[in-house]
Amino acid sequence: MKLLYFTDSHIRGSTPKSRKDNYVETLKEKFKEIIETAKSENIDYVLFGGDLFDRPDLSLSIVNEFIIYLKELPLPIYCVLGNHDIFGQNPSTATRTVLGILDTLGIVKLINYNEIIYLQRNNIKIQLTGCPYYYNIDTSPEREGYIVNEKKNCNFSIHIVHGMLLDRPFIKGIPHTLIDEIADKTFADITLCGHYHTGFGIKKINEKYFVNIGSISRVSNTLSEIERTPSYLIIHIDNKIKFDVRNLKCAKNGEDIFDKNILMQEEFKEQKLNEFIQQVNSYGSFEILNIESIIREISIREKIPDDIKNEAIRRIGEAQMLLSSKEGML
Numbered sequence: 001m002k003l004l005y006f007t008d009s010h011i012r013g014s015t016p017k018s019r020k021d022n023y024v025e026t027l028k029e030k031f032k033e034i035i036e037t038a039k040s041e042n043i044d045y046v047l048f049g050g051d052l053f054d055r056p057d058l059s060l061s062i063v064n065e066f067i068i069y070l071k072e073l074p075l076p077i078y079c080v081l082g083n084h085d086i087f088g089q090n091p092s093t094a095t096r097t098v099l100g101i102l103d104t105l106g107i108v109k110l111i112n113y114n115e116i117i118y119l120q121r122n123n124i125k126i127q128l129t130g131c132p133y134y135y136n137i138d139t140s141p142e143r144e145g146y147i148v149n150e151k152k153n154c155n156f157s158i159h160i161v162h163g164m165l166l167d168r169p170f171i172k173g174i175p176h177t178l179i180d181e182i183a184d185k186t187f188a189d190i191t192l193c194g195h196y197h198t199g200f201g202i203k204k205i206n207e208k209y210f211v212n213i214g215s216i217s218r219v220s221n222t223l224s225e226i227e228r229t230p231s232y233l234i235i236h237i238d239n240k241i242k243f244d245v246r247n248l249k250c251a252k253n254g255e256d257i258f259d260k261n262i263l264m265q266e267e268f269k270e271q272k273l274n275e276f277i278q279q280v281n282s283y284g285s286f287e288i289l290n291i292e293s294i295i296r297e298i299s300i301r302e303k304i305p306d307d308i309k310n311e312a313i314r315r316i317g318e319a320q321m322l323l324s325s326k327e328g329m330l
């Protein structure tokens with residue numbers, strides 16, 4: 001049996017800020033390549049990890065442009081809902097989304113939570129389950145979205161999930177789940193994950209595989225995204241499992257699609273802001289959060305001339321006025 005898996009395509013009608021190419025055209029090339037591969041290599045089933053669309057109510061003209069590719073496959077793509085496919089991180093809004101409509105039309109097959117699907121080819125039978133993204137997938141005590149409780153009447157079990165599964169601890173304050181937390185609990189032989197666009201590759205723990213090969217799209221201008229080549233995965237299954245991660249041939253060089261100057265400017269801004277915050281903090285904790293008082297205090301300690309101090313206060317006043325008039329317009 002041969003399966004093809006890819007994730008996080010983020011279909012949208014506009015080009016993300018700081019990308020230099022035409023995002024829609026680039027993404028079409030990727031779909032073409034993946035669908036062509038699925039057909040020419042006789043892939044039995046195509047699986048998808050969520051975030052097919054960048055928003056749940058994407059304009060129908062863009063949806064239409066991409067359905068053409070999906071419809072070329074003889075079978076619907078088996079997929080889970082990503083956070084971008086639904087409203088308010090709530091999978092029960094699916095019927096109101098474009099992905100929900102594609103499910104009704106039979107162009108994709110949404111795997112519902114607790115649903116068990118069997119995929120068969122010759123003498124190989126796979127138990128396929130999935131879990132969509134939901135608001136506390138990475139904070140609930142049992143992390144049940146990642147756990148397959150039972151494996152029966154099959155050779156192997158595959159679970160697709162859209163959540164922040166990671167191989168190592170991540171930035172504090174960003175909810176995530178570590179492979180180590182679920183590896184002993186799940187019965188899935190392969191856990192296919194989307195959501196974390198950088199991906200962590202393929203990890204094997206206790207004869208179980210945990211996979212996130214990363215998004216096929218690069219939507220944010222960060223160093224890791226510039227250096228990453230988007231890829232898809234072929235899974236060969238007979239009496240054992242074999243993976244073949246393939247870089248998309250049509251994917252352009254990161255340096256050619258992202259503007260490194262913008263990245264550097266953003267980093268510079270961030271750095272200056274952090275310096276400013278540190279500087280303010282270094283004067284001790286201010287009990288009063290009135291910015292004018294903070295400026296006055298700093299200028300006394302640093303012996304800053306009055307005209308500079310007054311200019312700073314004047315500019316802050318202007319900025320505050322601008323902000324409040326903008327808020328008034330909303």
Ligand SMILES: [Mn+2]
Nearest residue numbers: 008051082195
């Ligand atoms: Mn995503």
